[in-house]
Amino acid sequence: MIRLDKYLADMDMGTRSEIKKAIRQGMVKVDDVTVKKPELKVDADTQKIAVNGKEVVYRRMEYYMMNKPAGVVSATKDPKEKTVLGLFKGQRRKDLFPVGRLDKDTVGLLLVTNDGELSHRLLAPGKHVDKIYYAKIDGEVNSEDADAFAQGIDIGDEKLTLPARLEILTSGKESEIRLTIQEGRFHQVKRMFEARGKKVIYLRRESMGTLVLDPQLREGEYRPLTEEELKKLC
Template sequence: MRLDKYLCEAGYGTRSEVKKLLRSGVVTVNGKKITKPETKIQEGDRVCAAGKEATFSKVEYWMLHKPAGYISATEDKKLDTVLELLPENARSDLFPVGRLDRDTEGLLLLTNDGKLAHYLLSPKRHVDKTYYARIAGQVEPEHVQAFFEGLDIGDEKKTLPADLHILQSGPESEIEVTIREGRYHQVKRMFEAIGCEVTYLKRLSMGSLKLDESLKCGACRPLTETEIRNLKEETGCWME
């Protein structure tokens, strides 16, 4: 592979930015300073930029503990995006798998694996997504059955059966809910349908992937091999 392409893939910028980096004389291959972008590198070569080893993988998977205030998009001219929370060495072609509202916190998967993202988001797959929420209004046992039967939230069809667990019932209730689809503002609209309002929402899991609670809000980490394997197995991504 050409050295400039390798550095681009490793997250050091565009081809022109990488050429500037090379001209500055801070790039070495196996300890030797290299300035020519067309230099070919082989597997096992050690590439460093400004004394830091430059590594990359073609496919990456990151777990983000999304904070409120960031939008689930790859770019926006006015608002902060979740990509700004990734480390500098993350690939530049990552994208969020699905969306969390700007004011919603919790688990967000970022990857450049388009096939897995499609499988996780496909309505036909019915991948479970579990949320914790605080609710303005009293959530009653009869609402558990209503969620299971499906609710009219103004779409053509009722929602699919959802599992509602009441953690605390009162003027402000606390719940966990598992849904099997991803309609626009779905959890908020489901509670509006029963006369309540979501005041805080946090996603806890998506399929087998659970939020690592040791991650501080705003922090991220690469997925483990086990987490990646479980996601691919449960969606059938490896089978087709």
């Protein structure tokens, strides 16, 4: 059982004070009966809650795949920048957050959820979850770079990066690569290439663990995870 005002606040139907006011004004119905007590306990699994005639479905956990565009930050709030949560439309839980961070100019796979346990399993360094990136590099990437990445790179932190797998797709003045890492340090991919005297000019995350970016999702679009995707992740 959950308080009616908390039920609606969790589903981002307004601030707690706004919701209490709406309930007291008779704008909320429980099982088609108008109620005016914000503290009323309701069963989120069995009872029907509606605000101004529109049903509000309670979801304890939500999981979304987003193809993050450039120009937005991977945060829940930011005083200056537009966040990935600002791309969501319609009803959603207010406690959603992005799992891990992609730089403002980095695009690609981003998992958005309110499942803290799953987030920890995906991000904890000891879990060794593969994260695969496609990148365009200003400079010729060669086998020496691949060998160095496999040994670990000094990017100015206390420890070298964990061994990473660098696949060279094309090599020249501008190279294309695919990189598999198991960490998520600040600007890690960019710093790894900078340590080798090269610059990342485009970066896209393609996968995280078993979750692979849906090629049908355009940048800025998102969708709920399928049951199969969620089952593999969990």
